[in-house]
Amino acid sequence: MSISASSVGSSGAPPQPSSRSSIIAAAATGKHQLKIDSYSLTTAVPRGTHIKSSNFQAAGHSWYINYFPNGCGRLLKRARGYVSLQLVLDGAAADGAVKAQFTLSLLNQTGQPAPETVRKSPVHKLAGGWWFYRFIKKEELERPFRGLLRDDGFTLQCEVVVLDRFRAVKTAPFVEVPPPDLQRHLGELLLSGEASDVTLQAGGVRFDAHRCVLAARSPVFKAELLGSMKEGTSNCDIHIEDMEPRVFKAVLQFMYTDALPEVDKKEEAAMSQHLLEAADRFNLQRLKLLCEDKLCGCIDTGSVVTTLVLAEQHSCQGLKEKCFEFLKSTGLNAVMATDGFNHLATSCPTVLEELMSKLTLH
Known part of the structure; x- marks a missing residue:
């Protein structure tokens, strides 16, 4: 239920409200x-x-x-x-x-x-x-x-x-201000490739982009692109090594729109791992934290050890603690026979020592 009030003029013309307000629950x-x-x-x-x-x-x-x-x-x-x-x-x-x-x-x-x-x-x-x-x-x-x-x-x-x-x-019925649509416009700009001045290649796939957007979003791209921007405006090519095209496409979409594409539930964990690595590589801190948060919800017996290694390699303390918590509750027996556990022992022995210490205290 709401109670509304309007202020009206005193002329003989049909009354038109000059302002409006409401009392609402x-x-x-x-x-x-x-x-x-x-x-x-x-x-x-x-x-x-x-x-x-x-x-x-x-x-x-x-x-x-x-x-x-x-x-x-x-x-x-x-x-x-x-x-x-x-x-x-x-x-x-x-x-x-x-x-x-x-x-x-x-x-x-x-x-x-x-x-x-x-x-x-x-x-x-x-x-x-x-x-x-x-x-x-x-x-x-x-x-x-x-x-x-x-x-x-x-x-x-x-x-x-x-x-x-x-x-x-107070309500403002006379002027409706639409929500911000900068993200949509930038997404359309990326999709169209209009006014692009840099080409990036990942896995043999070319992506047209804009130096100013990349430099504004990523300190890594800023360091690489600003020098060439001073020298001229001609298009340049940058090769992105060791990254799948679909992963880099998602990174670009995030840089332009601050949003990620929809991913099939079965691929969510793997895609989040790839994107976390890319975010760390290009110093995209918000993307890195988003991926870290998603991975915290994807941990299971088959993935916990590899996720722990990933967390250690990319300084993801929250994800690391989540892995420790999972292993405390399940114990090591279920994961010791996996290839990931052997990888943990050889590549991150200090993490294994930390894990054993926590399990002993537990």
């Missing part, structure tokens, strides 16, 4: 994704028993989720064969309650909420927790064609909307 929103690993093991807990998530912040408040793999205890018969969930407000609000609405869903293989799993609560005042007694049938969750379980795990998305106050806002 202010809503704080937040999303949190909870990954449930080893689902088959969680189903071994007794009915009515829950597993508590870590606390998370959403919409200005602290929450946690109680996960009941075999149904909650309150309605044990009605919840039999279902997964039950309880969203809990951790700590009391200033007035003892929070007016909120919640939406819970399971993510499908594309990372989007599966429509058949979306559960939304009514808007209500919450002082404790909100139950989803019959969130989803276990047999539906476990059906392969649903695509909800992946590697014996699933991801739950929780969206919280808190209605906390009313506020007055």
Whole structure:
């Protein structure tokens, strides 16, 4: 609901507002994704028993989720064969309650909420927790064609909307200012090749680009290109050694648009590794951190050791610590037989010593 007001003139002409304002309900929103690993093991807990998530912040408040793999205890018969969930407000609000609405869903293989799993609560005042007694049938969750379980795990998305106050806002209905579109224009410039003054070759593929953009984005290209810019404006060729064309194309796209192309989920880890190496090579710090963050979410038994070597070689401390954390939880037995472990022992012995020290303390 909103209340609007307008200021009007006093002439006989049809009144036209000279300004407008509104009173609207202010809503704080937040999303949190909870990954449930080893689902088959969680189903071994007794009915009515829950597993508590870590606390998370959403919409200005602290929450946690109680996960009941075999149904909650309150309605044990009605919840039999279902997964039950309880969203809990951790700590009391200033007035003892929070007016909120919640939406819970399971993510499908594309990372989007599966429509058949979306559960939304009514808007209500919450002082404790909100139950989803019959969130989803276990047999539906476990059906392969649903695509909800992946590697014996699933991801739950929780969206919280808190209605906390009313506020007055000014609106500007007469002039609509569009969002910035510099990235789109630069992307089109790269795609068209218009006014290009440098050609880069990677793996036999030529890419037309613009010295000023490359120099502005990368200190490495700046050092290489500014000298030749002073000497003239003729086009020059630069050979990019030891880099696949698709990787360099993605690097160029990032330099022009600050965004990366969509990559198939199966190729995400490998592409992120290549791009991290390229980012370090061209001193693209934001791209490097983006890739480091993506790789933190791609670690598994088969890749953890090679990822650890990569992190050490390119000074990615956060990624390195994530690898250590993974190995602490799984132990070394699962990875010692891999080629990556032998590579770690020969190429990064100090990292292996650090790992062994951490595991011993653990």
